[in-house]
Amino acid sequence: MxxxxxxxxxxxxxxxxxxxxxxxxxxxxxxxxxxxxxxxxxxxxxxxxxxxxxxxxxxxxxxxxxxxxxxxxxxxxxxxxxxxxxxxxxxxxxxxxxxxxxxxxxxxxxxxxxxxxxxxxxxxxxxxxxxxxxxxxxxxxxxxxxxxxxxxxxxxxxxxxxxxxxxxxxxxxxxxxxxxxxxxxxxxxxxxxDADCVEICSTLRNVIAFGAGCADGMELNENTKAGIIRRGFLETLQFVDVFYPGCRMATFFEACGISDLVTSCYANRNRKLAEAFVKTGQPLSELEHILIPGHEPLGPVTAELVHIMLEKKGLADKFPLFTVIYKICVGDQPLTRLVETLRFAREDM
Amino acid sequence: MxxxxxxxxxxxxxxxxxxxxxxxxxxxxxxxxxxxxxxxxxxxxxxxxxxxxxxxxxxxxxxxxxxxxxxxxxxxxxxxxxxxxxxxxxxxxxxxxxxxxxxxxxxxxxxxxxxxxxxxxxxxxxxxxxxxxxxxxxxxxxxxxxxxxxxxxxxxxxxxxxxxxxxxxxxxxxxxxxxxxxxxxxxxxxxxxDADCVEICSTLRNVIAFGAGCADGMELNENTKAGIIRRGFLETLQFVDVFYPGCRMATFFEACGISDLVTSCYANRNRKLAEAFVKTGQPLSELEHILIPGHEPLGPVTAELVHIMLEKKGLADKFPLFTVIYKICVGDQPLTRLVETLRFAREDM
The missing domain is CATH 3.40.50.720 (NAD(P)-binding Rossmann-like Domain)
Incomplete structure (x- = not known):
């Protein structure tokens, strides 16, 4: 052979x-x-x-x-x-x-x-x-x-x-x-x-990391960041269920799921970009060239496409974290809405 | 009324x-x-x-x-x-x-x-x-x-x-x-x-936070810490399944589950104690009075009881992370075994 x-x-x-x-x-x-x-x-x-x-x-x-x-x-x-x-x-x-x-x-x-x-x-x-x-x-x-x-x-x-x-x-x-x-x-x-699940998990975590970076930029606390990670994990499960049905729960417990999400929320480029976005008030388009030259900042663009997909199905309200992160990226919502969203998000999904 | x-x-x-x-x-x-x-x-x-x-x-x-x-x-x-x-x-x-x-x-x-x-x-x-x-x-x-x-x-x-x-x-x-x-x-x-699940999750996370603190003490990387969190989450699911059967998966996605675990692994007393334990080489009994006066360091004692419970059922091998954290606490295993455990832990549980 x-x-x-x-x-x-x-x-x-x-x-x-x-x-x-x-x-x-x-x-x-x-x-x-x-x-x-x-x-x-x-x-x-x-x-x-x-x-x-x-x-x-x-x-x-x-x-x-x-x-x-x-x-x-x-x-x-x-x-x-x-x-x-x-x-x-x-x-x-x-x-x-x-x-x-x-x-x-x-x-x-x-x-x-x-x-x-x-x-x-x-x-x-x-x-x-x-x-x-x-x-x-x-x-x-x-x-x-x-x-x-x-x-x-x-x-x-x-x-x-x-x-x-x-x-x-x-x-x-x-x-x-x-x-x-x-x-x-x-x-x-x-x-x-469970290949699609592996790939989409790895994509969505950039949105959540951007949210975590916003929390860091606002100097919010550990519990708030954990709330973003938790809510993001739930919305990831839910998103996969709607758009990639048939994925298995066990896959979210592989490295592509929980580990990738945690590392991204503590040490990823999108997190860093979001932190600077909040702290400096500069537009994302300017910051990304300074902070992560040669890399496309996947958080904002992923948030946008996720939002388009959810809007088409009339589901944006059911994904309050993904939605608010998108709206913060494009300037449609103030940063304070991030914590508001965590406060009022419904638990039953 | x-x-x-x-x-x-x-x-x-x-x-x-x-x-x-x-x-x-x-x-x-x-x-x-x-x-x-x-x-x-x-x-x-x-x-x-x-x-x-x-x-x-x-x-x-x-x-x-x-x-x-x-x-x-x-x-x-x-x-x-x-x-x-x-x-x-x-x-x-x-x-x-x-x-x-x-x-x-x-x-x-x-x-x-x-x-x-x-x-x-x-x-x-x-x-x-x-x-x-x-x-x-x-x-x-x-x-x-x-x-x-x-x-x-x-x-x-x-x-x-x-x-x-x-x-x-x-x-x-x-x-x-x-x-x-x-x-x-x-x-x-x-x-x-799902009351028992809420309480036991909140208990087991102290063991995992101790492991995360050991990783910090050894100055290991973000991915290693995420590996400890992931493995710890899996062993928590498995432990609950053995000792508190009937608990629901959804409970692990509440604050008592994933959020508490993440915050503990980044900002908890057990994490801090473990970090100092590794960096100074001093006994836990001495460090706990200096670092967390007035608080019982729950990580080591929880690890011990978890180990006793697993040993009684002949299941210690199926919980390699919980087991190695206990053994590191009592000096039965060197710190290097922590990463070894992550490397060789079986995925199918």
Whole structure:
């Protein structure tokens, strides 16, 4: 049987972090091809091509200068060359590049290939709905697509701190393989087939983290923040029940659920952005370039799409926290409404 | 119909905090007796009786000097006089005094009275099991006993920050009344009849907070702490399922569940104690007197009783987080086992 060929599409901070695990894991497996191609969007850094730098120094000087990559990670500047022989395609590019990347790859990947999206975020559907990245990849490339989430602090994985992640994969025969590709001694990976739930949980938590950041910006207390986390968790359960019926409660207790939510509300970019938004009074559009350059702040845009989806079903009133966070983002409600919402939200949902 | 008479047994920080809400609420109700007796263990403070100071200055100078009590809170140095005419007995005394207090009150309270325990902690049963405080009060006084939990930072309530609490009450006809007695504009109170679950959740979170504090002491990362919270939440569900069968999942999503757990893991005395235990290497018995004078550190003792209960059923292996926290407390396992446990804990429970 042929060895399984794994490639990585993307070379940012998160792609490079996971490449360290993937490189080590394939090197230690008799079932996997020992070389992993990594697609790098070519840039010139200090007069040299980034791919050349990575392939000679094994350091991604642009996006992760403090960590060395395994030597079996090979940077390639052509996405088709990267992916054409791969059995497992790991996508770790910004969400805005997914469509064009898939167009380039269409018909050029193995029909038996399996994709794994590590992409945070989603696409905006024509009807203003959230379209999951895994759905776009599946639809465009006509191959199955799993997701890996639950590990939103790349530097903590890179530093070999203990981190938990969740893989959502609809096909049980890939469970062990995907775990073997991503895991490490300090990166615990659990696989579940409840894939949509894994991905949407990971998306909604950015809205809640934005709310938690607003509370921090107002210097509210621990109990208020816990109230936001609790209410956000309840509205996540409820949102999933309406828009992704059939998800399982147990999935919310995986890393993609409760852990991701807690870490996001204490240490996430959306939290930080919201805190600054409240403290400085500056518009979000200005702050995001200063505070999180190169990253789209997913909280506000997710809040907007969630709101559109809820409005279409006439359900905004049933999701008071998601609704008030959206309205605070766009300036339709004062910040004081956040705590008011917690006070008056109905318990029975 | 007679007005409902409410009394408070206890005058510590927590009793005094809640007395401010209770005093205001009864004063504004046509159904409640406007005077609330508060039992104060008599002490001499600066040459004057504490009850006299409270009744003249309306300040509990000993336990809450920065806040003024409503004038309808009347300090009484006799627990029988405090309680004998009361329809609602609010208990807010240290857990070690519950038995003797109930002995004094036996036969002296109205047979139709209803107790509410605000007591954090539990009693150690003869067989080494946790005995819930509400069970002791019910058994000894032969009246029903509800519980109010989920608000472990008294100063946040006192400062009128937003806080959520949960009341566990088996009798639906008391739901509205209890809510009306305790709530305020900033203290949201939800009542559920799943009373044992409310009380045991609030107890177990001290074990998890101790684990979170160990992680802080080792300067581990956000993801590790989230892993402890997640695993702790799962083991709480599982513990309740074994020892208090029939509890409802929804209760874990009330303030007594997820909120109390998160606040405890970020801002609780057990967390702080554990952090110092790790950083200084000093014995717990020495640290607790320095760090949390006047308070029993519930984390270690709860961990011990939980461990005894699990061992008796041969289930310690199924609760690896609770077990390792106990073993770290007593020095049977090194701290490094905490992360090891998270790494290797089985997901299927």
């Amino acid at each position: 042929d060895r399984i060929n794994v490639c990585i599409i993307g070379s940012g901070n998160w792609a490079t972090t996971i490449a360290r695990n993937v490189g080590r894991n394939v090197a230690n497996s008799q079932h996997m091809e020992p070389i992993v191609y990594m697609y790098v969007y070519e840039e010139i850094v200090d007069g040299r091509k980034l791919t050349e730098i990575i392939n000679t120094t094994h350091i991604n000087v642009k996006y992760m200068p403090d960590f060395v990559l395994p030597t079996n990670i090979v940077a390639v500047d052509d996405v088709v060359k990267t992916a054409r022989d791969a059995d497992i395609l790991i996508f770790a590019i910004p969400p805005t590049f997914v469509n064009s990347c898939c167009k380039t790859l269409l018909g050029k990947v193995k029909p038996t290939a399996h994709a794994v999206s590590l992409i945070k975020g989603f696409e905006r559907g024509d009807d203003g709905q959230i379209v999951l990245i895994s759905q776009i990849i599946m639809r465009q490339l006509k191959i199955p697509c799993s997701v890996l989430v639950g590990c939103n602090l790349a530097h903590e994985i890179a530093n070999d701190n203990f981190v938990e992640g969740t893989i959502g994969c609809r096909d049980q025969k890939y469970f062990r393989l995907l775990q073997d590709i991503f895991k490490s001694a300090t990166f615990r990976v659990v696989v579940t087939d | 007679d007005r409902i008479n409410v009394c408070i047994i206890g005058s510590g920080n927590w009793a005094t905090t809640i007395a401010r809400n209770v005093g205001r609420n009864v004063a504004n109700s046509q159904h409640m007796e406007p005077i609330v007796y508060m039992y104060v263990y008599e002490e001499i403070v600066d040459g004057r009786k504490l009850t006299e100071i409270i009744n003249t200055t309306h300040i509990n100078v000993k336990y809450m000097p920065d806040f003024v009590l409503p004038t309808n809170i009347v300090a009484v140095d006799d627990v029988v006089k405090t309680a004998r005419d009361a329809d609602i007995l609010i208990f807010a005394i240290p857990p070690t005094f519950v038995n003797s207090c109930c002995k004094t009150l036996l036969g002296k309270v109205k047979p139709t009275a209803h107790a509410v325990s605000l007591i954090k902690g539990f009693e150690r049963g003869d067989d080494g099991q946790i005995v819930l405080i509400s069970q002791i009060i019910m058994r000894q006084l032969k009246i029903p006993c509800s519980v109010l939990v989920g608000c472990n930072l008294a100063h946040e309530i006192a400062n009128d920050n937003f806080v959520e609490g949960t009341i566990g009450c088996r009798d639906q006809k008391y739901f509205r009344l209890l809510q009306d007695i305790f709530k305020s504009a900033t203290f949201r109170v939800v009542v559920t009849d």
